[in-house]
Amino acid sequence: MDDLFSQPAPDKRIAELTRQLEHHNQLYYQEAEPEISDAEYDALMGELKQLEKEHPSLAKPDSPTQRVGGAPLEGFEQRQHLVPMLSIEDIHELKPEELEELQATKPAATRAENLREWFKRFQRSLGHSDVRLTIEPKIDGVAVSCVYRDGVLDYAVTRGDGATGDDITQNIKTIQSIPLRLPAGAPALFEVRGEVFMPNAAFAKLNQQRDENGEPAFVNPRNATAGTLKQLDPKLVASRPLDCIFHSYGLVEDAPYSSVSEFQKTLKEYGLKSTHWFHQPSTMDELLECIQKLDQDRHDFPYATDGAVIKVDDLALHAQLGATSKHPKWACAYKFLPEQKETLLKSVTVQVGRTGVLTPVAELEPVFVSGTTVSRATLHNQDEIDRKDIRLGDTVIIEKAGEIIPAVVKVITAKRAADSKPFSLYDYVDGQCPSCHGPIEQEEGFVAWRCVNFACPAQAVTRIKHFASRKALDIDGLGTAVAEKLVENQIVSTTLDLFDLEADSLADLLLDPAKLEFGDSKPRRLGEKKAALITSSLNDARKAPLSRWIYAMGIPHIGESAAREIARLHKDLREVASSPILQDLAELPDFEELSVSKRKKENHPRLAKYQIESELGPVSAQHITAFFHSEGGKLVIEKLQAHGLNPTSDNYDPEKSALEHADSAIAGKTFVITGTLSKPRPEFKKIIEAEGGKVSGSISGKTDYLLAGEKAGSKRTKAEDLGVAVLDEAAFNELLAK
Template sequence: MTHAEAATRAAFLRTELHHHNRLYYVEARPVISDKDFDLLLRELQEIEQRFPDLLTPDSPTQRVGGAPLEGFTQIRHTVPMMSLDNTYSEEELTAFFARVQKGLARETIDCVIEPKVDGVAITIRYENGVLKHGATRGDGQTGDDVTNNLKTIKRLPLRLPETGPQTFEVRGEVFMPKAGFAKLNKEREEAGEPLFANPRNSTAGTLKLLDPKIVAKRPLDIVFYGLADAGGMDLQSQTDVHALLEAAGLRKADLIWRADSAEGLLAAIRELDEQRKSLPYETDGAVIKVNSFTDQRELGVTSKAPRWAIAYKYQPEQAETKLLAIDIQVGRTGALTPVARLEPVFISGSTVSNATLHNYEEIERKDIRVGDIVVIEKAGEIIPAVVSVKKERRNGGESAVIAPTHCPVCGTAVHRDEEQVVIRCPNPHCPEVVKRRIEHFVCRGAMDISGLGESVVAQLVDLKLVRDVADLYALNELLLARLERVGTKSIYNYLKAIESSKQQDPWRLVFGLGILHVGAGGARKLLEHFGGIDAIAKASVEELVQCPDIGEIVAVSIHAWFHDPVNLQLLDRLRSAGLNFTQKAVTAASEKLNGTTWVITGTLSEDRETIADLIRSHGGKVSGSVSGKTTYLLAGEEAGSKLDKAKKLGVKVLAEPEFRAMI
């Protein structure tokens, strides 16, 4: 490789790694495996070692990836949250131990081995026995303040026992237990909501939510593994940390080994691999740490990772099977998604007969053909995926996969987006598109029409009783009686739920309409900003981007939807059916709080939404975060980081009795 070739390759790798870092840490939707990421990172490290002048300050090899999320205040870590070097090889693990022996100039080194929980890294600070704040890793230097979300984790103590340590900062991993994850996905399926891919992604997505009430409904848990600040305590080892965690009532790893030789380390990781399937949480490896803090200090750290620790990653369980066919699923936006149909094979505790192929670009890249023997694995041990093809086992009978030119359901010519990745059926009347759109419209997160599950919606469409969501409001007892296995009581419940949905807040209707790129949060923002659906429909792209959290791509999508004649007719029918199109105005009680901006924190006599409505009714505005524009912070019991920030900014802090006196 010449210097010019190396420079080009290094630039490409930096861009790719930054992209995947953001997908993993910020958006919680990785598209490549940890192993593939590590291979890219290692290649960049080798180039930088060979050509030191190509090493840049922002290289992914020099720091942890991930930027703080917008919408949260940030906390600067007192001690950086570093990542660990990874290995997938027992030989490299042995080499790690040899480096430690050389660095400490002795043969026997006491090490601790713990499971590597597949969750989200968190740092939590306790002061005087009370939980002060908690933050995500972020970029390693600064993380998102997710204190209120963490407080919803029942296992996490808000106050420590008086007999234990009182002031320290502890590091841990937030996760979603296997059983809780399965239950959550079952509930989402019954509600017609999209399923989460795996426990780690659902955990990361939950911690990003701005509403702790929603977070409290998710089965999050936490386990701790280390300290950032010992608070003046004289701790000498990782074993001492385990004792401190127990004294503080904080959960530590369920399985812990000690070893002082390379042979002992290998025996421990093999034993952990056998036992980890019995753990209540997902694990993807083992973490090996030198036990003594004195030894850790002597070994030191690199710019990115400690030299005294390493993560050993287990290879995902794989299996070989035959690809029998490729089916096409049609989504509510018309997206055509290829699905591999497989000879059933047992892997990671369950029998797999199908796997996602994501898109046709991936099929072409991997050269996947019907009839191939393929290697599958469960990404995160949850989602089956085709990872490779055994091309050497082809017999000539395999057939190439051709991207569809027409929708397999309605026959309409397909449309490719600009990136040539997603193929869509543009026909809004395609039966499968209609089914998926109605399922979305009636789901709990949108119009919440209970009882209209997948099977009922399928019958409604197949019998041509419903062509779009507006037709739901024309259903009656006579029409519903045509459905199979539906009794009088069910028909009554369906009609009652449909009638009740007319009073739902209009943001639910906007979300339920399935406008491309508009989620529940965006729909709320639109109604708060414009006040009604008709005002949104009349807004220009320039006016739409003035709405908080609505960027140009989303604005263009919204504008296009509301200027489609078919959609305008749909809106007219929904309006005629009596659905709510206007955001309910808060009844003005007085103008005593005009011109003031409030932030609410802590526990008050009523829930926050009730208090917020009360503030608005007296002319005030309510914000979710403290800034220089905040007039008052209304602080209840257990007020957290918002109280600290308000004091720093000189924002006036009021207790509830003072607030009540003002109004």
């Protein structure tokens, strides 16, 4: 009799966890009917990750764990399509002026006149008019081809030039709705093609975040999707909510369908996401009715669509109709004109984002466009206003960018009033943050104006999240939901107010259901365990080293490396706040690109002995000096003193060149790390830095060594071209032992 309390064999448990996770992925991403909470899902995923870590030989390429994104890629490899990936012929809806000109000679002409001509053309090619068509939305995304062999996703490729594309397999694996394995019975070779896109809500949120960060907004969802898929770091891709809808095929062995409509059913049977809007007209009148209906319905779709894809249903007719060198003759894409409306720009207001960026917003005379009434539109920044010459009182043309976000397209200068006025964001806010009346600045190289007050209430949530992040003070349990409620309830207004929190009152904090797991319909109490975890972490944070505290303050241009260099030069935070070293450094011209020897000559005499690393240049010194001289910085020092805190350095050694690593073969050397090694790259980075070396992200003539593991890629080639010494792990260990 089996022992009832024995654990299942690792291979069986991995298979069972994989089955469960695939089942729940299908329910969540395909059917939108989850059965378990996020926490329960995470527990299953965590167990699978641990088992695969303990038994790496059992980890499979189609495991659900492969979706989180692996190590950054060196570059995209080129891969040839199994059959050419042709584009579809575009048939454009006539513009009003084009229709007016055509109706002068053809009074019965409509906006869809170009489509009528296409319809007649393929009918003539067939020699009859009895043809059933299919119509589905044209998704405004990025075309991709996924190849499954023996039911497992083998690779994924972009369209490229139609013959060859970029292999983006690792990025595609991060898209949860794309199955890594097909059900039993799928063709041995199944090349399926579709469109990767960013859903409307996710696109709007991403652009909001970019506005708040002072980054340029994406023009439309397709632009955002293309930019994401081009990223070489799959983890960044995994952090952006992409989706994919499949609509066609490439090379397929023993295809189980003979029409486009049957293919749609096959997609559903295989768990491949397909369009939810699909019709089969047979006449031109029916086709026009479908197009009209799609033009109305598309405003409620969760993704951007800019037209209709029309195909001949019967696959046998595809071969008869054939294709040109660019596109098939049995399909076309009917492109809708973006709906534009004219309205009055009454005024411009300014919002303060969660990262302190000031964003101008056009206040419009309300107008109905693309399915909704629009009364406001973002203007992004002062540069955008100046480029389009937007003035108060102007008559403007607006449309929804990607049919989602209202945007001012242009000004109708012919209707410009004599008393229209240019808009200056800086003058409008009188050089002060509208939220806290603190100072604002425009950083060099950035177009956005930003509030630099550490105590600005508009930035409180973002600053608390950064303050509590793993690389900063690592405060467990203090995520977005908790931070938002603490600020909303006016329990804290700055990060240092967190140290006034008490576990008993924190436990009664009510969190919004939208921030919680599936199934919650009312606010949930934080509870004693979570409250104790947060307060315990806050107590631990009191003992965190100076470098973490400096990084946690979120000062512009002060990253982890700069914070650690500042901590090397100062004993404690009070010394940093009144540092003559930083003051002298702030007065120098930027020397980021100079060598250490050259830098010493350029340095202020009092700085020469410190051999300050390039991560801490004059720009960084200017920002941290300005911070501690600001009202917000002074408030930080006051509050720290009130809490009895003065963070101290754990790496204090201002004259390290005379004391440390004198006999190390690594001291003073610059390394670049690439490829797959026995340990994660950050572990090797710590070893190198502990020995007085430096790690860079890119190869240059200043690089001393390339530490290269398996699949080193283009960096190894560049190192060899530049004559940079290449070390494998064994050679690195030998160097380390010298």
